[in-house]
Amino acid sequence: EVQLLESGGGLVQPGGSLRLSCAASGFTIRGYAMTWVRQAPGKGLEWVSTITATDGRAYYADSVKGRFTISRDNSKNTLYLQMNSLTADDTAVFYCAKDARPWRHGDYFNDWGQGTLVTVSS
Amino acid sequence: EIVLTQSPATLSLSPGERATLSCRASQSVGDYLTWYQQRPGQAPRVLIYDASYRATGIPDRFSGSGSGTDFTLTISSLEPEDFAVYYCQQRSNWPPYTFGQGTKLELK
Numbered sequence: 001e002v003q004l005l006e007s008g009g010g011l012v013q014p015g016g017s018l019r020l021s022c023a024a025s026g027f028t029i030r031g032y033a034m035t036w037v038r039q040a041p042g043k044g045l046e047w048v049s050t051i052t053a054t055d056g057r058a059y060y061a062d063s064v065k066g067r068f069t070i071s072r073d074n075s076k077n078t079l080y081l082q083m084n085s086l087t088a089d090d091t092a093v094f095y096c097a098k099d100a101r102p103w104r105h106g107d108y109f110n111d112w113g114q115g116t117l118v119t120v121s122s
Numbered sequence: 123e124i125v126l127t128q129s130p131a132t133l134s135l136s137p138g139e140r141a142t143l144s145c146r147a148s149q150s151v152g153d154y155l156t157w158y159q160q161r162p163g164q165a166p167r168v169l170i171y172d173a174s175y176r177a178t179g180i181p182d183r184f185s186g187s188g189s190g191t192d193f194t195l196t197i198s199s200l201e202p203e204d205f206a207v208y209y210c211q212q213r214s215n216w217p218p219y220t221f222g223q224g225t226k227l228e229l230k
Contacts, residue, residue, distance in 0.1 A: 044224045045160075048178075050217070
């Protein structure tokens, strides 16, 4: 059974940093593109970042480019999101999600974690 | 960036009724349109992918149709657990992946 477990969220001051983790089980993340999606309180879903399976290339939303870094540790089967220079607009639940099919990118997301809440406030 | 516009924003229906949700894209996305359901306090889950294919374990009362710029999610007979928010998402032209703003299906 596929499971995705996010952690690392919490309260951080504006300008601060946080690293989110997504521990995967039931599959090997090396073979799948992995994505972070966020949802501000009471708002819709926003794509944040994707790392591809084939070459580990990273893609970012304009709203986070230059501040966030997606990465993965295949040996730990874990996905990460390093977030720097955080602002109040980054307050959201962050979900990690897995592509439906291996060794491709641009696929739909068929498995999601339960999310971790990031609150940016002084 | 492809913009997805969902309508209506809110749909008030009763159990047993038929629900029709719309998603319109600002340019063609072919068949690369996905529908997700999000219940309160839960993560999204995929219902329909590639416009019309039901994901594993999704009841057949859910169906998707459309191609190009106009798409529809239909729930043939609403069950109590279907009252939730529904999002469409395109994967035709990314980055970025884009989502619609959501349709809230509420109990009348």
